[in-house]
Amino acid sequence: MKTLKIPEATIIRLSVYSRHLTDVDRKGIITTSSGEIADGVGVSPAQVRKDLAYFGEFGTRGVGYNVKDLRQHILRILGLSVNWSVTLVGVGNLGLALSSYKGFRERGFVITSIFDADPKKVGTKIGNVEVLPIDQLETVVKLNRTQIGIVAVPAAAAQEIVDQLISAGVEAILNFAPVVLNVPPEIELRNVDLAVNLEVLTFNVCGQKCY
Amino acid sequence: MKTLKIPEATIIRLSVYSRHLTDVDRKGIITTSSGEIADGVGVSPAQVRKDLAYFGEFGTRGVGYNVKDLRQHILRILGLSVNWSVTLVGVGNLGLALSSYKGFRERGFVITSIFDADPKKVGTKIGNVEVLPIDQLETVVKLNRTQIGIVAVPAAAAQEIVDQLISAGVEAILNFAPVVLNVPPEIELRNVDLAVNLEVLTFNVCGQKCY
DNA sequence: ATGTTTTTGTTAATTATAGCACTATCTTAA
DNA sequence: TTAAGATAGTGCTATAATTAACAAAAACAT
Numbered sequence A, B: 001m002k003t004l005k006i007p008e009a010t011i012i013r014l015s016v017y018s019r020h021l022t023d024v025d026r027k028g029i030i031t032t033s034s035g036e037i038a039d040g041v042g043v044s045p046a047q048v049r050k051d052l053a054y055f056g057e058f059g060t061r062g063v064g065y066n067v068k069d070l071r072q073h074i075l076r077i078l079g080l081s082v083n084w085s086v087t088l089v090g091v092g093n094l095g096l097a098l099s100s101y102k103g104f105r106e107r108g109f110v111i112t113s114i115f116d117a118d119p120k121k122v123g124t125k126i127g128n129v130e131v132l133p134i135d136q137l138e139t140v141v142k143l144n145r146t147q148i149g150i151v152a153v154p155a156a157a158a159q160e161i162v163d164q165l166i167s168a169g170v171e172a173i174l175n176f177a178p179v180v181l182n183v184p185p186e187i188e189l190r191n192v193d194l195a196v197n198l199e200v201l202t203f204n205v206c207g208q209k210c211y
Numbered sequence C: 001a002t003g004t005t006t007t008t009g010t011t012a013a014t015t016a017t018a019g020c021a022c023t024a025t026c027t028t029a030a
Numbered sequence D: 001t002t003a004a005g006a007t008a009g010t011g012c013t014a015t016a017a018t019t020a021a022c023a024a025a026a027a028c029a030t
Helices: A007-027 A034-041 A045-053 A067-077 A093-099 A102-106 A134-144 A154-169 A194-210 B008-026 B036-040 B045-053 B065-075 B093-099 B101-107 B134-144 B155-167 B196-210
Strands: A084-091 A111-115 A129-133 A148-150 A172-175 A188-191 B084-089 B109-116 B131-135 B147-152 B174-177 B188-191
Touching: A007 A034, A007 A045, A007 A067, A007 B084, A007 B131, A007 B196, A034 A045, A084 A093, A084 A134, A084 B196, A093 A188, A093 B093, A093 B155, A102 A111, A111 A134, A134 A154, A134 B101, A148 A154, A148 B109, A148 B196, A154 A172, A154 B065, A154 B093, A172 B147, A172 B196, A188 B196, A194 B008, A194 B084, A194 B101, A194 B147, A194 B174, B008 B045, B084 B134, B084 B155, B093 B109, B101 B109, B109 B134, B131 B134, B134 B155, B147 B155, B155 B174
Parallel strands: A084 A111, A084 A148, A111 A129, A148 A172, A172 A188, B084 B109, B084 B147, B109 B131, B147 B174, B174 B188
Antiparallel strands: none
């Protein structure tokens, strides 16, 4: 399997395909096709085949794809055939929402530790995980060999938290703070900025014609 | 100003630039350059100039950009020189987090109504907005001329909510439910899928070499 | 004044991504 | 057994986006 450059858009679509296939599988459907997948997720059939072709041949010409097989293949491609240890930093409203998000556990993301700077929150339990003070972050994250950090702290605190996560050995960070973070190139970073998302909408609704 | 096609990536970056410029402005800095902006947000200077060039000439050669001016220009481009009426549907943990998110109000997004299907939540107040039952959605959204809907309901309920939002006249939808939604082409739709974001990370950390 | 430096706006080149059309292969039915 | 229909895989083409290079213009120093 050659390791040519895969577009990020392809990875995002694979993730959506796998979710769609999970639904299809639950309905008891055995076989599907690029056309059906395309209809289900709103892309072109060619796009579906192209995305899969980066990783191998998973279907049968004239027949289509076995739903369970293809789903498993995609999960493996995405690195979801194993569980991931995740730490959550920041237990504001957003952190709380993330901690209880069912979708994470279903996909193999296990929140193994939670941290907050507020002494009033430290010691409380979220699910069955106790909220710990920030000064234990490095120790605990190292101990758990946690690979992923979710940052849900105020913008002003985010860079410092990220630095601590990195020196504790996390490999990837999902950042919800509305700030540009500096991380070394070997660390995977993704930003989810809620306001940015709304602003893309307003541009398309109004801006496109208004400027 | 010609209305050529603007890449979505450009819009996302403009939003980030404007946030950066807000910070720079708060520090009392008067003038900046494409290089400084680029450093601040982690892109190339050429990219910054190219993005701005879609919309006009905002700088002075040999000098740079006036921070306040450029910020205002970008806000206007993004459609943020006016307030937007937003409705929030779904008051689970995520909905709660979104309702209290400061960043929205700061950028001119005003949550004018909140809905939930759970009778226990209906009637409670979030901030100074009362949670209303879903069956009042169309009436209230029409009355307020609400332009944007935020969907934070379970996946199974999302399509029905979206249909109601559209028939109530919203023009844009920000969807947090992990499901592919069908909307007519004139409706702007953006999906924020938290699991997808994590999966892009795991692919890059492990998948890239593991498949 | 004039040349040097800075930094923009713009054009050109490169790279990346998506779409299309064709080929190969499988199933089914006559 | 063979022909017809379906559908995956793939190479080519077209489109889009990013990067790089360069020309225009302003400020500054001599």
